[in-house]
Structure formats: C-alpha cells, structure tokens
Amino acid sequence: MTETRKTPAGTTSARKIAVVGSGYMGGGIAQVLALGGARVALADVSAEIAQKNYDRLLVESDEFVAAGLFPEGSTAILKANLWAAKDIEEAVADADFIEEAVPEVLDIKHQTLARISAAARPDALIGSNTSTISIAALAEAVAAPERFLGVHFSNPSPFIPGVEIIPHAGTTPETVAASRELVHAAGKQTAVVKDVTGFVLNRLQYALFHEAAQLVEQGIATADDVDTLVRTTFGFRLPFFGPFAIADMAGLDVYDFCYKSLQTGFPERFATPKILSDLVEAGKLGTKTGAGFLNVPAERTPELIAYRNKAYVAMQKLLDELGPAPIN
Incomplete structure (x- = not known):
C-alpha cells in the first residue's frame, strides 16, 4: 500500500520523508504523508518526545477510524509507514523530502534547518511549514537553498485539503514541481504563491478578521452576529x-x-x-x-x-x- 518510485538504477522503493517537529501540526502532517503511502520518519528534540507523539498519532487514528473520519485500516497503514527516529540526523539521513514543523520562532527554525541540511542527502528537498516567516529568511540556514521552499499545511492538516507552496527567489522549478507532486500524492491540493509577508492564506484570513474586529469594536454588530453573517x-x-x-x-x-x-x-x-x-x-x-x-x-x-x-x-x-x- 506504499507509494513507490523508480530509483536511478531502475529499482523501486518507497518514497522516504522526514517530518521534524512531531507536535500537533507536525504529527498531523506526518499522518497525511504516511497515509498517502510514503515511509515517514518522525523526529523531535528527543527520541522520547518523538515516540510519545508517534504513540499519540496511532491512538488518534483509531479514534478517527471509529468516528468515520479515517478509512478502515488507516492505523495499520500508519504502523507500517510511520516510525519515530532517535534524533533529527537519523530521521533525515535517507529522506527524499524533509518537512520542518517546529515552533514559529526564527532562531529555532534556523537551528533546526541547519541541522537538517547538514545531515540530509545533498539532493533531498526541504520544506518548512511556516505560516508567517519569510521563506528567503529561513533559506539563509539551508545548505543548497535552491532545494528549499515553504510547504504550508493548514490546521487540522489531516482534514484541510489545501497546501500553500511558497518558493523563494532561489528555489528551482524542479523543487516546486517535485514538492507539489509529493503533496498531491497524499491527496491534497496545492497553490503556488510568492514569498511575501503573510503569503496568501493568512493575508486573506487576517484581512477578514481585521474588518470583523472593527465592526465589533465600533458596536455595529456583536461577534456572534458577525460570525452568523459570515457563515450564512x-x-x-x-x-x-x-x-x-x-x-x-x-x-x-x-x-x-x-x-x-x-x-x-x-x-x-x-x-x-x-x-x-x-x-x-x-x-x-x-x-x-x-x-x-x-x-x-x-x-x-x-x-x-x-x-x-x-x-x-x-x-x-x-x-x-x-x-x-x-x-x-
């Protein structure tokens, strides 16, 4: 049930992915990619945290299956395709693609991306799940930054179908195409946008929220009434x-x-x-x-x-x- 790809030698092997940051967002992204057929390593600041979140994802999958949110057999697929690595270096060593999903702090992301790019294969693609930080600024910590871009999933990632793909000025077209293919293989839809403040998703989302907040502050409508009008x-x-x-x-x-x-x-x-x-x-x-x-x-x-x-x-x-x- 795993997705396969042709290697240069003509043999086939499962696509290998690492997700660095195993919390709510990273764990959800790992679920998506593993259920899409890839072999996914989960890494965090310690082996214990990665293992704990791996166990959580399996329990969560059982709950989703019981609720009809995941198809029958999903947990078995996760057990076959998802694994907890002892550290970042082990997770990324043989990965085709690495998704960084650590907290939205530039220093933390820089440190993590530097470790990833030092330990990863030179041809491995690297994505960041940042929702706000400039991709060009993050690329400063990446060796061979032409293979780096934003791959921004939305919360909750197992259930939201859209993913922003955000190249910086130096990202190669091949990196963009390969990253989109990988996301599509997991059943998601992609939109390619430029590396500007807020990208597209949050620029639109916060523009709406800004106007909504002003309407409430000015006493024109209550928060409940604004939500009702937007929904209906x-x-x-x-x-x-x-x-x-x-x-x-x-x-x-x-x-x-x-x-x-x-x-x-x-x-x-x-x-x-x-x-x-x-x-x-x-x-x-x-x-x-x-x-x-x-x-x-x-x-x-x-x-x-x-x-x-x-x-x-x-x-x-x-x-x-x-x-x-x-x-x-």
Whole structure:
C-alpha cells in the first residue's frame, strides 16, 4: 500500500520523508504523508518526545477510524509507514523530502534547518511549514537553498485539503514541481504563491478578521452576529467558489458599483482595485459576458448556476445533518 518510485538504477522503493517537529501540526502532517503511502520518519528534540507523539498519532487514528473520519485500516497503514527516529540526523539521513514543523520562532527554525541540511542527502528537498516567516529568511540556514521552499499545511492538516507552496527567489522549478507532486500524492491540493509577508492564506484570513474586529469594536454588530453573517452568506459560498469566481457570477459591474458605494464611507479602505476597473472598462463583466477574472464562457452559465444551486442545497443539508457547532 506504499507509494513507490523508480530509483536511478531502475529499482523501486518507497518514497522516504522526514517530518521534524512531531507536535500537533507536525504529527498531523506526518499522518497525511504516511497515509498517502510514503515511509515517514518522525523526529523531535528527543527520541522520547518523538515516540510519545508517534504513540499519540496511532491512538488518534483509531479514534478517527471509529468516528468515520479515517478509512478502515488507516492505523495499520500508519504502523507500517510511520516510525519515530532517535534524533533529527537519523530521521533525515535517507529522506527524499524533509518537512520542518517546529515552533514559529526564527532562531529555532534556523537551528533546526541547519541541522537538517547538514545531515540530509545533498539532493533531498526541504520544506518548512511556516505560516508567517519569510521563506528567503529561513533559506539563509539551508545548505543548497535552491532545494528549499515553504510547504504550508493548514490546521487540522489531516482534514484541510489545501497546501500553500511558497518558493523563494532561489528555489528551482524542479523543487516546486517535485514538492507539489509529493503533496498531491497524499491527496491534497496545492497553490503556488510568492514569498511575501503573510503569503496568501493568512493575508486573506487576517484581512477578514481585521474588518470583523472593527465592526465589533465600533458596536455595529456583536461577534456572534458577525460570525452568523459570515457563515450564512458569503462564507456559505466559499467551499465551492473563491472570491474571483463569486465576483464573476455576481457581475463585475455590480462589484464596481458597490465599491463606489463603500467609498462614500471608507474612501481609502475600499478604493476600487485597478484590476477590477480595467476589466469593467473593457466590457469584461464576468459570466454574463463570457469574460472576467476566470473567463467562463457565457454558454456555460446555465451549467454553472445549476451546479451552484445544487452545491448550496447540499451544503445546507450537511449542516442540518451535523447540527450547530458546540460553541454556545
């Protein structure tokens, strides 16, 4: 059940991965990769901690199987594919890919990445699960930094399908392609983004939170009301469509008008993006004209609307089945 790859000699062997940092995020990433068929070494600051987290991951897997969250047989796959190393050096010695998942402290990551790159094979790829730290800054601690990039899983990693792939300026295209292939083999989806502050995921997430916090601070709505509106309106669409697809379906001329309305109260915060006004001026208004951000042909609009309606009804049925989250 393990994934295999051809070696230069033409023989086959299981893909070997090391995850350095066996806590909540690192452990979850190790689960994902091991269940995807790779042979995964788990390392931490001590052999005892790595072993303790290995044991935890097996217990957790049993619980997930019992709850229907992991397929039957998952724990057996983890037992076959996942192992606890005595230290970082043992874990990375023969790895094809190493994922660093230690705490978000630059010095700790630098020290860890230096140990990894000193002990790893010179052709091994190295990724960091950082969510905030510059990939270029982290690359300073890596020997042969062209093989290094960000591979950012989201919490909880066994269940969130998207992964940010973040090359720095010196990362080779081959490193990016191989890292994406590895993540795809584990059943995840990837998006390649540039090495800028916040990358994409957190830049969007914190922009929404910033606006939400201001609404509550100003007494415009309660935190509960803001959460309700996000969950039941535009947030309801987001599992199926990103912001550009939503804008195309709404009509970019509508978005342009709404920006002008928002500018009456917030002229700088809601300045119309040039990319939007350029499309509107060119008559590219989204799905109704067959051209916009995503250029969905106009003849496919009925098919798209039918999918949208089916998706939203299915989402509501799922929410009804699950019941309300145990927050209140």
